[in-house]
Amino acid sequence: MSTGSDASSGDQLELLRAATRGRKPRPPAAAAAELPVARVTVDVPLPHLDRVFDYLVPEPMSEAAQPGVRVRVRFGGQDIEGYLLERVGESEHPGKLAPLRKVVSPEPVLSPAVLRLCRRVAERYAGNLTDVLRLAVPPRHARVEQAPRPEPLEPLTEQPITGWEQYRAGHALLTRIAAGDAPRAVWAALPGRHWHDDLATAIEVALRHGRGSLVVLPDKRDVDALDRSLTQRLGEGRHARLEADLGPTTRYRNFLAVSRGDVKVAIGTRAAAFAPVHDLGLVAIWDDGDEMHAEPRSPYPHAREVLAVRAELEGAALIAGSWSRSVECAAWLRSGWARPVGADRAVVRDAWPRIQVAATAFGGRDDPSAHGRLPSPAWRAISDGLKQGPVLVQVPRAGYLPGLACQDCRHPARCEHCHGPLGFPARLKKDEAGLPECRWCGRVAAAWRCGSCQSRRLRATTVGVGRTAEELGQAFSGAAVVVPQADGPTPHVPVNALVVSTPGIEPPVEGGYAAAVLLDAGRLLERPDLRASEDALRRWLGAAAQVRPHGSVIIAADPQAPAVQALVRIDPGTQAERELDERTELGFPPAVVMADVTGTATAVNSLVRTARLPEGTLTLGPTEVLDASPVAAEEPKPKPQRRHIPRTQTLAGLEESRPAEPEAIDETQVRVLLRAPRQELENLARCLHEAAAIRSSRREPGATRIQLNPLNPG
Known part of the structure; x- marks a missing residue:
């Protein structure tokens, strides 16, 4: 476990400052009587600092310093914000720990379930935990936290389960959701603007049986449509919208309503996949093939995969609905991980x-x-x-x-x-x-x-x-x-x-x-x-x-194009299976796992050489990228000073950090594709993240961008 090991130097600096100001220095506050050690993740984007640090909890902060709150700590000679993940009785660090500087807010905005999800997403996409936390938790607004909470609403009473009769296994899906099961369905929706009414029906069934729901949609138009259907079915105040178009204040207010459990239904765009819904029983995504579901910021997760991971972690039902069918959903059906839900051919032809x-x-x-x-x-x-x-x-x-x-x-x-x-x-x-x-x-x-x-x-x-x-x-x-x-x-x-x-x-x-x-x-x-x-x-x-x-x-x-024939037949499932067969034969996702490493030639070559790639990984490239903007180097925010940086702990199984040997720097933008068997997904992501951490600790020049299973590899 890494620690805030620059505590002694920080205390001496405070004493020196107090003496020069002509006042008597205050002694450091005593540690908390119970669970005095706080494990904190700091908001620093450097891969080799992507771990948890131990800090001392002063007794005056003990009540407010609870897991999930925002804190400010001394790190690298500066005050940096982070999240308090847990409190323990002892630290593995034998030296003196630095104390927490401040509890920014006593509001626990990071729930244990969302923390587990963020860690799994970071591991799956070779990213840093702090990058995923930025996607999961919106910026704080103190005035919103101090506003009075709304009066609790009366719980909905149970009613007979109706709806989805036009779909085979549709009624059975709703029955299993109401019973607390975790079915996974790929839903072929019938045409028209009634898809949001069907989703609202599934949400209502889950809510009437005490289960929360989370729905991710591509854009504001779709969120508006589902918002109207939910308001009509459930009334005002029973669901919250989470999207950037709302503005920071309204978005944070809605986030707190979900985090506090005032509402148990959240709908929104891709970032809503991390919403801290209580008693989560249903997650759904509409039109998962839309490119708007792919996050353009590091570590570039896809909302469909985030919801799939979350459904497994929290035992929730999953519905992936669309008029079409993505290749990834076809792979779910082929493996048996999910089941199809659709209408009979006669109903499809009439609709x-x-x-x-x-x-x-x-x-x-x-x-x-x-x-x-x-x-x-x-x-x-x-x-x-x-x-x-x-x-x-x-x-x-x-x-x-x-x-x-x-x-x-x-x-x-x-x-x-x-x-x-x-x-x-x-x-x-x-x-x-x-x-x-x-x-x-x-x-x-x-x-x-x-x-x-x-x-x-x-x-x-x-x-x-x-x-x-x-x-x-x-x-x-x-x-x-x-x-x-x-x-x-x-x-x-x-x-x-x-x-x-x-x-x-x-x-x-x-x-x-x-x-x-x-x-x-x-x-x-x-x-x-x-x-x-x-x-x-x-x-x-x-x-x-x-x-x-x-x-x-x-x-x-x-008319001979397979996609055109699939349109005429209204048969997107067969076309998705055809695409999956072709990708399996050619070795493209989702049949395999593929990593796209883009950046300067010097940085990309160094990272690929450093990574201990899984057995069976095929390296394709490097090839020059002519139509891409240069990958920006990720700098810490704020930049740590070298003399105050805590001693870095040696990464398990990796080489000792040492300065990079001088070499000629090639600034040409290149791309390398790494292809590995599907079962090596997390192993490949771990190897790439460890290689990025080694480069970061050595302060090697150049920047790289790592994307696991990009939408368009190459």
Whole structure:
């Protein structure tokens, strides 16, 4: 156990300061009579300091210094905040311990269950415990802690279990949740905006039987939908929202309501996966394939995996619901870790709209009024649909003309400075020259010339939502054109509206859209991305699910593509199994565990050499990274002074810390992929974290970023 071993030097410094100020120095306070040793994790991001330190609990602080509270300690010559994890009677350190400087707040914001979860997540993703704690516990607001607590609500009475009858094993799932069991289900939801009502039903069943619930959703729109359903079913004050959009004060107030047990239902975005819900009996995630569930900050955990770990640790039921199915959920089903919950094929066929494939993107030339991009079936679907209600047109790209190529040789137009793609970001005005811009560096390509044929003529290869809305507005002049924005409010959709939207931000419509057209859908399959087919099918199903049961959906794509065939059959499960088979054959997650180590060449090579990788690990690379920003070095906050840093304890089974030998530093950004068997997940994470700790203790130059099972490896 590591200790706050700079206690004597800190005490001498305090005595010296008091003497120079002309006052009598106060003697140090006596240690607490019971459990005088506090084990504290300090907020320092250095991997070799990712452990627990022992401090002495002064008697005046004994009552407030309870496990889970925020404290301030002397570390590295400065006062640093941390969390008091536990109190014990004795320390393994034979010397004198430094005392706690202050109990920042007597509010226990870190529960034992959340602490266990954070430790497991840190171990699983080769991260530091303090990094995970930053994700789990929001910043403190003292005024919120001092506010009076609301009056307790009357508990809900038990009622007969109803709901989910349209799904096979749906009623059995609710019955097991009510009985206190921990079933795990992959739920294939029926289309429409009723998925949040089904989730609210499961939450209500758990709450009526004394069990808390936690639901993680991709974005604010989905949180709003579930919020309305819960308010309607449970009334005001029985659930709390946890999301960054609420602001720090409201978010911390809601966090305290959950932490104190005032409410037992928490809903929110990915950080809500760590919410300290009391008596947790149900965890759920909606649309787990959405990339918004992946945390962009170290150690980069995914909400789906966090909830899976939490369900096992706390014995809670788990529901992973979506209109589609991710490959990870397919792996759960194949291994038997989870069970499917879905409707019969007859019910599925009646609930989903009719889906038709337009074999060519230029099939509308037989109609003289049709635009070249719009196939004849799509033209008819829009024209007929506008007579019955709003129509949705999904376009894969934002912007105006985001993709350009040479008119003569068809080679993509690239920036001369960074080789990024050229495009027109917005609609051109009459007085503008119409010069393309680089989508990476933003430079204007005033004198662009094709590198292959030297031509100066450009043509559009990809049409964005802005240009599409302009063209459709001219073609269907009687319809109101609505273009929702990803960072804007949800727009109102009139009855005869033509909604042109990018995937994932389609505004909901009461009663559903009359028709939908998935324009340029094949572009989603052309991305150089491991998840291109899976993500494309998920986005298509998300649009089709908002169309009325007897409506029409037209997709302009290759009819032979497996993802397109899965859409026509409304069979995402078979497509997910096909993807899983291919990844198993090629050696990609989730069939194997893969670690992405990115950073400067010197740092990456040093870390890979230092790591004692598990047997069977395959090293791929290094390869140069051309389109990534440099990995920033993680500095301690605040930076410790060398003369006050406590002596570091030798890591078990590792080499002694010693200065790195001088060598030439290569600042080139590179990536190394480490592939190991699935059962070596925690072993590989431990080895990488230990290697990072050795580099940190040696103060080796360069920075690295370690990601376990990234969404898009390589």
